Amino acid sequence: MGVKILGMKQVQKNLDKVGKSLSEAKTKGLIEVGETGVSIIKRNTPVKDGRLRGSMTYTIANKQDGLESPASRSDTLDKNPKKDVVILGTNVIYARRVEFFSKTGSAGFFLRSFNQIKKVVKPILEKHYKRALK
Amino acid sequence: MSVMTTVYNAVTTDATISGLIGTRMYWKNPTLEDTFPLLSYFTADETGDYSFGGTGVTQEAEDATIQINIYVDSFLNMDTIKSQLKVVMNGLGFRQIQGAETFDAALSKQVRATRWVLTNVSDF
Numbered sequence: 001m002g003v004k005i006l007g008m009k010q011v012q013k014n015l016d017k018v019g020k021s022l023s024e025a026k027t028k029g030l031i032e033v034g035e036t037g038v039s040i041i042k043r044n045t046p047v048k049d050g051r052l053r054g055s056m057t058y059t060i061a062n063k064q065d066g067l068e069s070p071a072s073r074s075d076t077l078d079k080n081p082k083k084d085v086v087i088l089g090t091n092v093i094y095a096r097r098v099e100f101f102s103k104t105g106s107a108g109f110f111l112r113s114f115n116q117i118k119k120v121v122k123p124i125l126e127k128h129y130k131r132a133l134k
Numbered sequence: 135m136s137v138m139t140t141v142y143n144a145v146t147t148d149a150t151i152s153g154l155i156g157t158r159m160y161w162k163n164p165t166l167e168d169t170f171p172l173l174s175y176f177t178a179d180e181t182g183d184y185s186f187g188g189t190g191v192t193q194e195a196e197d198a199t200i201q202i203n204i205y206v207d208s209f210l211n212m213d214t215i216k217s218q219l220k221v222v223m224n225g226l227g228f229r230q231i232q233g234a235e236t237f238d239a240a241l242s243k244q245v246r247a248t249r250w251v252l253t254n255v256s257d258f
Contacts, residue, residue: 100201100234100247103163108178111199111232111249115181 018133023083025132027061029125030086034058036120037088038066041113046098046106051075055090088117137198137255138177144226145173145202150218154211164205170243171206171215178249195254199231204246205238212246219248228252 038058045053054071057064059080067076071092080087089095089110099110135143138161146157151173158172182196202219206212220230228250235246 096234097236100232101203101236101238101245107176107201108199112179115179115197 021132022129025128026125027083029128030060030084031058031063032124032128033117033121034060034086034088035065036124037086037113037117040116040120041088041110042066044109044113044116046102046104046109052090052092052095052098055092055095056088057090058086058088060086137252138175138200140226141175141200141202141223141228144222145219148218148222151215151222154215164241166241171204171208171211173202173204173215175200175202177201180255182255196256197251197253198255199249199251200228201247201249204248205241205243206245207243209244212244216246216248223250226252 035058038056041056042053045056047053049070050068051071054068055075057066057076059065059077061083062079062081064076064079067073075090075092077087077089077091095110098106100107142159146152146155146159155172158169160168160172160174162174162176164170164172164174178199178201180196180198182194202223204212204215204219206215223230230248231251232249233247235244237243238245
Protein backbone atom coordinates (compact mmCIF):
# COMPACT_ATOMS: atom_id res chain seq x y z
CA MET A 1 0.00 0.00 0.00
CA GLY A 2 1.29 3.43 -0.79
CA VAL A 3 0.43 6.92 -1.79
CA LYS A 4 1.79 8.38 -4.94
CA ILE A 5 1.99 12.16 -5.10
CA LEU A 6 2.06 13.50 -8.58
CA GLY A 7 3.13 16.91 -9.76
CA MET A 8 5.93 17.48 -7.24
CA LYS A 9 8.22 18.66 -10.00
CA GLN A 10 5.75 21.40 -10.85
CA VAL A 11 5.39 22.34 -7.14
CA GLN A 12 9.17 22.57 -6.81
CA LYS A 13 9.35 24.66 -9.97
CA ASN A 14 6.69 27.05 -8.66
CA LEU A 15 8.41 27.32 -5.27
CA ASP A 16 11.68 28.16 -7.01
CA LYS A 17 9.86 30.81 -9.04
CA VAL A 18 8.34 32.37 -5.90
CA GLY A 19 11.72 32.29 -4.15
CA LYS A 20 13.36 34.04 -7.08
CA SER A 21 10.69 36.74 -7.33
CA LEU A 22 10.85 37.37 -3.56
CA SER A 23 14.62 37.75 -3.78
CA GLU A 24 14.23 40.18 -6.68
CA ALA A 25 11.53 42.05 -4.74
CA LYS A 26 13.89 42.42 -1.79
CA THR A 27 16.63 43.94 -3.95
CA LYS A 28 14.15 46.28 -5.68
CA GLY A 29 12.73 47.27 -2.31
CA LEU A 30 16.17 47.97 -0.89
CA ILE A 31 17.04 50.10 -3.91
CA GLU A 32 13.91 52.18 -3.26
CA VAL A 33 14.90 52.39 0.43
CA GLY A 34 18.31 53.64 -0.73
CA GLU A 35 16.82 56.28 -3.02
CA THR A 36 14.31 57.46 -0.43
CA GLY A 37 16.92 57.30 2.33
CA VAL A 38 19.42 59.44 0.43
CA SER A 39 16.76 62.07 -0.25
CA ILE A 40 15.88 62.12 3.48
CA ILE A 41 19.55 62.47 4.46
CA LYS A 42 20.07 65.26 1.93
CA ARG A 43 17.10 67.16 3.34
CA ASN A 44 18.71 67.01 6.79
CA THR A 45 22.35 67.62 5.84
CA PRO A 46 23.69 71.09 6.69
CA VAL A 47 25.11 72.96 3.71
CA LYS A 48 28.13 75.23 3.58
CA ASP A 49 29.64 74.48 0.18
CA GLY A 50 27.43 71.47 -0.61
CA ARG A 51 30.21 68.88 -0.59
CA LEU A 52 28.79 66.92 2.36
CA ARG A 53 25.22 66.90 1.03
CA GLY A 54 26.36 66.04 -2.50
CA SER A 55 28.41 63.11 -1.21
CA MET A 56 25.44 61.28 0.33
CA THR A 57 24.90 58.11 -1.67
CA TYR A 58 23.53 54.60 -1.33
CA THR A 59 25.12 51.42 -2.56
CA ILE A 60 23.74 47.95 -3.21
CA ALA A 61 24.69 45.13 -5.61
CA ASN A 62 27.72 47.10 -6.87
CA LYS A 63 25.40 49.97 -7.82
CA GLN A 64 25.95 53.40 -6.36
CA ASP A 65 23.71 56.40 -6.78
CA GLY A 66 22.98 59.84 -5.39
CA LEU A 67 26.32 61.59 -5.98
CA GLU A 68 25.96 65.29 -6.76
CA SER A 69 28.41 68.10 -7.47
CA PRO A 70 30.56 69.51 -5.84
CA ALA A 71 31.26 66.17 -4.15
CA SER A 72 33.64 63.86 -5.98
CA ARG A 73 33.75 60.07 -6.30
CA SER A 74 36.35 59.85 -3.52
CA ASP A 75 33.81 61.41 -1.13
CA THR A 76 31.42 58.50 -1.54
CA LEU A 77 31.12 55.12 0.10
CA ASP A 78 32.93 52.10 -1.32
CA LYS A 79 30.67 50.00 -3.54
CA ASN A 80 28.79 47.29 -1.71
CA PRO A 81 28.55 44.02 -3.70
CA LYS A 82 25.73 42.46 -1.59
CA LYS A 83 22.21 42.28 -3.03
CA ASP A 84 20.45 42.05 0.32
CA VAL A 85 22.19 44.94 2.10
CA VAL A 86 21.84 48.61 1.30
CA ILE A 87 24.36 51.06 2.77
CA LEU A 88 23.72 54.78 2.97
CA GLY A 89 26.07 57.58 3.91
CA THR A 90 29.23 59.42 3.03
CA ASN A 91 32.98 59.06 3.10
CA VAL A 92 33.67 62.78 3.61
CA ILE A 93 36.26 63.02 6.36
CA TYR A 94 34.59 65.81 8.35
CA ALA A 95 31.12 64.20 8.36
CA ARG A 96 31.68 62.64 11.79
CA ARG A 97 32.76 65.99 13.21
CA VAL A 98 29.59 67.69 11.94
CA GLU A 99 27.40 64.84 13.22
CA PHE A 100 28.81 64.79 16.76
CA PHE A 101 30.56 68.08 17.43
CA SER A 102 28.95 70.85 15.41
CA LYS A 103 28.16 73.80 17.68
CA THR A 104 25.69 75.45 15.32
CA GLY A 105 22.77 73.07 15.75
CA SER A 106 23.75 70.71 12.94
CA ALA A 107 24.89 67.94 15.31
CA GLY A 108 22.66 64.91 15.02
CA PHE A 109 21.61 65.48 11.40
CA PHE A 110 22.45 61.90 10.51
CA LEU A 111 20.75 60.46 13.58
CA ARG A 112 17.58 62.39 12.74
CA SER A 113 17.78 61.09 9.16
CA PHE A 114 18.25 57.53 10.39
CA ASN A 115 15.17 57.77 12.62
CA GLN A 116 13.12 59.08 9.69
CA ILE A 117 14.42 56.38 7.34
CA LYS A 118 13.51 53.63 9.82
CA LYS A 119 9.86 54.57 9.40
CA VAL A 120 9.80 54.20 5.61
CA VAL A 121 11.65 50.88 5.32
CA LYS A 122 8.74 48.61 6.31
CA PRO A 123 6.06 50.07 3.98
CA ILE A 124 8.46 50.13 1.02
CA LEU A 125 9.51 46.50 1.47
CA GLU A 126 5.90 45.44 2.08
CA LYS A 127 4.86 47.04 -1.20
CA HIS A 128 7.51 45.16 -3.17
CA TYR A 129 6.82 41.80 -1.50
CA LYS A 130 3.07 42.14 -2.12
CA ARG A 131 3.72 42.86 -5.81
CA ALA A 132 5.96 39.80 -6.05
CA LEU A 133 3.32 37.52 -4.50
CA LYS A 134 0.45 38.68 -6.73
CA MET B 135 9.77 66.34 35.95
CA SER B 136 11.13 66.49 32.41
CA VAL B 137 13.68 64.00 31.15
CA MET B 138 16.35 66.68 30.74
CA THR B 139 15.91 67.85 34.34
CA THR B 140 15.96 64.27 35.60
CA VAL B 141 19.22 63.62 33.75
CA TYR B 142 20.80 66.85 35.00
CA ASN B 143 19.82 66.10 38.62
CA ALA B 144 20.97 62.48 38.49
CA VAL B 145 24.35 63.29 36.93
CA THR B 146 25.21 66.30 39.08
CA THR B 147 24.27 64.55 42.32
CA ASP B 148 26.32 61.46 41.58
CA ALA B 149 29.23 61.51 44.04
CA THR B 150 31.93 60.33 41.61
CA ILE B 151 30.96 62.67 38.77
CA SER B 152 30.22 65.72 40.90
CA GLY B 153 33.56 65.15 42.67
CA LEU B 154 35.19 65.98 39.34
CA ILE B 155 32.80 68.38 37.63
CA GLY B 156 30.91 69.93 40.55
CA THR B 157 27.71 71.24 38.97
CA ARG B 158 29.37 72.18 35.68
CA MET B 159 26.88 70.46 33.40
CA TYR B 160 25.76 72.99 30.82
CA TRP B 161 23.13 73.01 28.14
CA LYS B 162 24.87 73.31 24.74
CA ASN B 163 28.37 74.70 24.37
CA PRO B 164 31.04 75.46 26.98
CA THR B 165 33.34 78.47 26.64
CA LEU B 166 37.06 78.99 27.07
CA GLU B 167 36.48 80.72 30.41
CA ASP B 168 34.86 77.62 31.96
CA THR B 169 36.66 75.36 34.41
CA PHE B 170 37.33 71.85 33.17
CA PRO B 171 36.40 69.00 33.33
CA LEU B 172 32.76 69.64 32.56
CA LEU B 173 29.79 68.19 30.76
CA SER B 174 27.50 69.69 28.15
CA TYR B 175 24.21 68.18 27.03
CA PHE B 176 21.45 68.73 24.51
CA THR B 177 18.65 66.92 22.71
CA ALA B 178 20.00 65.11 19.65
CA ASP B 179 16.58 63.90 18.48
CA GLU B 180 13.10 63.09 19.63
CA THR B 181 10.84 60.85 17.62
CA GLY B 182 7.22 59.80 17.87
CA ASP B 183 4.32 60.33 15.52
CA TYR B 184 0.58 60.59 15.67
CA SER B 185 -1.45 57.83 14.11
CA PHE B 186 -4.89 58.46 12.67
CA GLY B 187 -7.92 56.25 12.35
CA GLY B 188 -9.91 53.93 14.58
CA THR B 189 -11.15 55.85 17.57
CA GLY B 190 -9.31 59.03 16.62
CA VAL B 191 -5.84 60.46 16.84
CA THR B 192 -3.41 58.65 19.08
CA GLN B 193 0.14 59.52 19.91
CA GLU B 194 2.79 56.87 19.51
CA ALA B 195 5.45 56.36 22.16
CA GLU B 196 8.26 58.89 22.03
CA ASP B 197 11.97 58.14 22.03
CA ALA B 198 14.35 60.76 23.38
CA THR B 199 18.00 60.86 22.38
CA ILE B 200 20.27 63.01 24.52
CA GLN B 201 23.88 63.80 23.76
CA ILE B 202 26.26 64.40 26.65
CA ASN B 203 29.73 65.69 25.81
CA ILE B 204 32.57 65.15 28.26
CA TYR B 205 35.29 67.83 28.15
CA VAL B 206 38.51 67.00 29.97
CA ASP B 207 42.18 67.90 30.38
CA SER B 208 43.18 64.40 31.43
CA PHE B 209 42.37 61.00 29.96
CA LEU B 210 42.10 59.59 33.47
CA ASN B 211 39.16 61.91 34.18
CA MET B 212 37.62 60.97 30.85
CA ASP B 213 37.53 57.27 31.71
CA THR B 214 36.24 57.86 35.23
CA ILE B 215 33.46 60.20 34.14
CA LYS B 216 32.46 58.05 31.16
CA SER B 217 32.14 54.83 33.10
CA GLN B 218 30.22 56.49 35.95
CA LEU B 219 28.00 58.30 33.46
CA LYS B 220 27.05 54.92 32.05
CA VAL B 221 26.05 53.72 35.52
CA VAL B 222 23.91 56.82 36.12
CA MET B 223 22.24 56.80 32.69
CA ASN B 224 21.54 53.06 32.78
CA GLY B 225 19.95 53.61 36.17
CA LEU B 226 17.57 56.08 34.53
CA GLY B 227 16.70 53.55 31.81
CA PHE B 228 18.85 55.06 29.06
CA ARG B 229 21.09 52.95 26.86
CA GLN B 230 24.07 54.24 24.94
CA ILE B 231 23.73 54.06 21.18
CA GLN B 232 26.68 56.04 19.84
CA GLY B 233 29.91 57.67 20.85
CA ALA B 234 32.81 59.58 19.32
CA GLU B 235 35.92 61.40 20.46
CA THR B 236 37.87 64.35 19.12
CA PHE B 237 40.04 67.29 20.08
CA ASP B 238 38.22 70.61 20.40
CA ALA B 239 40.76 73.02 18.96
CA ALA B 240 38.83 76.15 20.00
CA LEU B 241 38.82 75.08 23.66
CA SER B 242 42.05 73.09 23.51
CA LYS B 243 40.34 70.20 25.28
CA GLN B 244 39.69 66.55 24.57
CA VAL B 245 35.97 65.92 24.10
CA ARG B 246 33.97 62.73 23.99
CA ALA B 247 30.41 62.67 22.70
CA THR B 248 28.05 60.07 24.15
CA ARG B 249 24.50 59.50 22.94
CA TRP B 250 21.78 57.98 25.06
CA VAL B 251 18.30 56.93 24.10
CA LEU B 252 15.25 56.47 26.31
CA THR B 253 12.14 54.86 24.86
CA ASN B 254 8.51 55.52 25.82
CA VAL B 255 9.14 58.97 27.24
CA SER B 256 6.11 60.68 28.75
CA ASP B 257 7.52 64.11 29.58
CA PHE B 258 10.19 65.49 27.32
